[in-house]
Amino acid sequence: MSRTDLSAATSLCGLLLFSSLAGIAPARAQSAYQPAPPGPGEADAPGKTGNKFAGPSPFAPQAPGVNAANIPDGPPAEPGEVTPAVEQISSHPAHGDWPAYGRDTNATRFSPLEQITPENVGQLTRAFVYHTGSKPAAGQTNKWAAETTPIKVGDGLYMCSAMNDIMKLDPATGKEIWRHEAGVKYASIPYTAACKGVVYYTSSTVPEGEPCHNRILEGTLDMRLIEVDADTGKLCEGFGYHGQVNLMKGMGESVPGFVSMTAPPPIVNGAIVVNHEVLDGQRRWAPSGVIRGYDAETGKFLWAWDVNRPDAHGEPAEGQHYSRGTPNSWATMTGDNALGLVYVPTGNSAADYYSAMRSPEENKVSSAIVALDVKTGSPRWVFQTVHKDVWDYDMGSQPTMIDFPGQDGPVPALVVPTKRGQTFVLDRRDGKPLLPVEERPAPTDTDVVGDPRSPTQPWSVGMPRLGLPDLKESDMWGMSPIDQLFCRLKFRRAKYEGEFTAPSVGKPWIEYPGYNGGSDWGSMAYDPRTGVLIANWNVTPMYDQLVTRKKADELGLMPLDDPNFKPGGGGAEGNGAMADTPYGIVVSPFWNQYTHMMCNKPPYGMITAIDMHTRKVLWQHPLGSARANGPWGMPTYLPLTIGTPNNGGPVVTAGGVVFVAATTDNMLHAFDAKTGKELWNDVLPGGGQATPMTYEQKGRQYVAIMAGGHHFMMTPVSDVLVVYALPENK
Amino acid sequence: MAGLYRPRRAAEWATCAVAVLLVLLGLPLLIMGAELALLGGSFYYVVAGAAIIAGGVLMLMGSVSGALLYLLAWLLTWPWALWEVGFDGWGLLPRLLGPTLIAVLVVLTIPVLRRVQKTSLVRKGIA
Structure with a gap:
């Protein structure tokens, strides 16, 4: 079946679902379940119906602190024209920059730096550390995972x-040159306090030598765009409202922490694209x-792509809002100036594990790569x-652009990693797969x-799969036969029909x-000279169950914006209310909940090198040691x-070295890019859940890693950026 | 029917403790193993659990055959483990490490149990 046929079929399914749902709606009336978004006529404050589980109306005004x-805000903006841009340095980075x-x-x-090689990487020592100052204060629940990759320009x-x-730091000493305090409040932390990075922008209208010729752009947890001068850290007055743009405009009812930016927004031909x-x-x-x-x-609004208002590219009219519950995109996007x-x-529509209330438009674009025209x-x-994703297989990785070796020369291609471990390789011009993609039957049995x-799902059969075979009972693990048996029993008690096992209530x-x-979200690295793609990936099954609304209420699962919401009552990863649905x-990891050991046998993480000329695995091995992990944590x-x-x-x-931290052993690892042999590692002051980077300053190559830790990965939190280099004068 | 023997010396108390340990470890294997078998899973655990409990009970009754029963179950665990996971070290770990450590303890009880058995036979002979 071709892809177009399939999307047509899914849209049809969506329509059928909607009508069948309308039929069962009355039976669910007591559970405050609404099959469609409330219309403007029902616009009112929460609790009007007297039902304590009724959520706030999406038309309710935004709570204080949301903006x-x-x-x-000013009046709703029409689509606009972008100010012509100059070419940005990220298109042609200087040799030693990142x-x-x-x-x-x-x-x-990929960095062209060659000072650090497989021969000398073993001599790396710490050049400096820098403390960002951001970590949980006393009494605050740990929601930290900085995930930051610094950038280096000049x-x-x-x-x-x-937060x-x-x-701006001195790249040779780590000395802080300036600091712009963003003033983000604890309440604005969504699932995680993360800031993956900032964006360097060179102005086309401000002449060189004047403030804000070069700027640093950032999207914040509390939904602002901020532009500051790269030399001084002062807000750029000409951008938005005194240097800031309120991204909650047009979003309708929300509370702090519901919507946030954690990824650096790309600037494509002068347009900042915000997800x-x-x-x-x-x-x-x-x-x-x-x-x-x-x-x-200028920070001026240019356009919106709102899935359920496909033809409206302006801001919503007064008293209205962007269509709710549509697939959100939280990964780092990739901009293509040439095209x-x-x-x-994209991710999933809201309420990840239940798809019966999604529109056909949503079903077409969820858990997908959507190529948007940055003009319109x-x-x-x-x-x-x-x-029709119901497994939270939203797209976490930033896709990588490569020149794919084609028959008539290189083809502009996009490498698309997925949580499924299927790596798709697409033609950037039309989105057609450059390597074969098969629609294979998927389990459909569900209660x-x-x-x-969906009766089928796409498999990228032309690329090595970053995954292990389906689980068997004998893959269950433990320290002894007893805890192993516990996991075997958990395995047999659950429904499992391989990948895409459908959700279940019973x-x-x-x-x-x-x-x-x-x-x-770590994404992949690609060496354009050798055509080698490096990917680290996970082997971590989950144990999921849908619960009836009554049971969910008993468990205290409530949405963040419910007046009765108590912190800890369900977050992004783990149990969720999925209010407005039945x-x-x-959700929990598929683990032994008493020992906190995974139920499947190791490995839980791997690293793979793929030759993109032949699509063969060059090397592949488990990633990360057992030093910081074990039973009972x-x-x-x-x-x-x-x-x-x-x-x-x-x-x-x-230089032929691969650097990766990421693992729960809290180490930075260096591998030989040719063989995969581990050459060096160092224990970090916190979990290294971030992508490292490397740069050159005054003739010396540095490697930087943010050792911020990760609350969900249960690695130690720190506020330390650790920077390594070879010893001087050797 | 023979009752439980009464431990007198430290070695006998230790043997008794090993026997109790076997029963305690065997019970979850038997109970969860029975459910696993009913759900279509491996029969190993329910069988091993029954054997280990029986071994422990026999040992508590002062019989060498209890220890030998455990060792037999332990010996048969090896071909089963290799059949299930081959020579995969991580796979063999939960299947063999713990049972082998306990097998060492059980071997140490054999001389004690021999003596207990002899004494009780002598006593029975006298009576």
Whole structure:
């Protein structure tokens, strides 16, 4: 079946679902379940019906603090024209620089530096450490995972703290040159206090030598765009409202922490393209996943891409809002200046594990790469990686642009990693796969009424799979036969039919690969000289179960914006209320809940090198040691390479070294790019859940890693950026 | 029917403790193993659990055959483990490490149990 046929079929399914749902709606009336978004006529404050479980109306005004900087909004804007831009340095980075999150516009995570080689990497020592100052204060629940990759341009190392302060450091000493305090409040932290990076922008209208010729742009947890002068850290007055743009404009009802930006927004031909995370698992009619364009010079609104208002590219009229519950995109996007496109890795519609209330438009673009025209905000093409996703297989990775070796020369291609461990390779011009993609039958058996699954799912059969075979009972693990038996029993008690096992209410189901990947937000590294792709990935199944609304209420699952919400009552990863739907969701790792050891045998994390000329695996092995992991969360101090879960990407250098932290052993690892042999490692002061970067300053090559830790990965939190170099004068 | 023997010396108390340990470890294997077998899973655990409990009870009754029964179950665990996971070290770890450590303890009880058995036979002979 071709892809177009399939999307047509899914849209039809969506329509059928909607009508069948309308039929069962009355039976669910007592559970405050609404099959469609409330219309303007029902616009009112929460609690009007007297039902304490009724959520706030999406038309309710935004609560105080949602527009974090109290920026005046002004009237709704029509689509606008972008100020013509100059070419940005990230298109042609200087030899020793790392000017963008993925180093360059192509997001290769490849550096041409050669000072550090497999021969001398063993001598790396700490050149300096820098404290960002951002970590949980006494009494605050740990929601930290900085995930930051600094950028380096000329004489500055620019980065953000987990709570969005922007800093310029001396790249040779780590001395803070300036700091812009963003003033983000604890309440604005969504699932995680993260700031993956900042963006370097050179103005086309401000002459060189004047303030804000070169600027640092950042998106914040509390939904602002901020532009500051790269030399002084002072706000750029000409951008937005005194240097800031309020991204909550047009979003409708929300509370702090519901919607936030954690990824650096790309600037494509002068347009800042903004996506945002909407906290998973809260409610079907959560704030919109709209993608918007803003003028990089002025902060002026340019366009919106709002899935359920496909023809309206302006801001919503007064008293209205962007369509709610649509797929949100939280991954780092990739901009393509030559084709005038931005590649948006999309997630799922709100309420990840129940798909019966999604519109046909949503079903076409969820868990997909959507190529938007940066002039208009209209999609030019869509490639979907999961049809009707109910497994939280949202796209976490930033896609990488490569020249794919074709028959008539190189083809502009996009490498698309997924949580499923399927890596798709697409033609950037039309989104057509360059390597074969097969629609294969997927399990459809489900006890979820009125929510049928897609009969097929896409498999990228031309690329090596970053995954292990389906689970068997004998793969269950433990320290002894007893805890192993416990996991075997858990395995047999659950529903499991391989990848894409459909959700279930009657008993738990096993989701494998889990929502941590395969490939998650770490993305991949690509050496364009050798054509070698480096990827680290996870082997972490999940144990999921849908629960009835009554059970969800008993469990205290409530959405963030519910007046009765108590912190800890369900977050992005883990249990969720999925309010407005008939079900809540209970999710945990597929582990022994008494020993906190995974139920499947190791490895839990791997690293792979793929030759893109032949698509053969060059080397592949478990990633991460057992030293900081063990039963009951106790470190074993065993130097055994067991392969741990990992979050954070790899870096590859012309010197022939791969750097990756990411693992739960809290180490930075260096591998030989040719053989995969581990050459060096160092224990970090916190979990290394971030992508490292490398740069040169005054003739010396440095390697930097943010050791911020990760609350969900249960690695130690720190506020330390650790920077390594070879000893001087040797 | 023979009752439980009464431990007198430290070695006998230790043997008794090993026997109790076997029963305690065997019970979850038997109970969860039975459910696993009913759900279509491996029969190993319910069978091993029954054997280990029986071994422990026999040992508590002062019989060498209890220890030998455990060792037989332990010996048969090896071919089963290799059949299930081959020579995969991580896979063999939960299947063999713990049972082998306990097998060492059980071997140490054999001389004690021999003596207990002899004494009780002598006593029975006298009576």
